[in-house]
Amino acid sequence: MSLGDRFRGLFSRRNNPHLEEMAEWGRSRKGLEGFIEPRTATNPTTLLLVDRDGDHRRAPVRAPVDAVRFCDKLGIPVYDARVIGYPKRMKDFEKGRTRGTSGSLDQQFAELERRFRESGPNQPDR
Secondary structure, three states: OOHHHHHHHHHHOOOOHHHHHHHHHHHOOOOOEEEEEOOOOOOOOEEEEEOOOOOEEEEEOOOHHHHHHHHHHHOOOEEEHHHHOOOHHHHHHHHHHHHOOOOOHHHHHHHHHHHHHHHOOOOOOO
16 A cells, blocks of 8 residues: 555545444444445445344445444454345344334343243243
């Protein structure tokens, strides 16, 4: 990389507001994974973040390396969506959203714990 390339790179690196929003969204989520989606004829290269419930957000990135750096900075594992594909929980989340059912894993665990407390460990479940 020449000195001119480094100089241009220094001044062309502006904060990506989309990634800043993604970081904000991700701070309130558990079990995040990143998926780099390749550039297509109609869409730029994007970073897809998926939480453990399957909720997800996308943001455009200049290059895949920017998505990798972003995920590394936040400690999120990152994968190539062309190779790995999309997680099943994301598809299930979308199905639940279209059917109108809601409920995260946290809510499901809370419901199970409530039922367990009500029935007690030695009583049969209703």
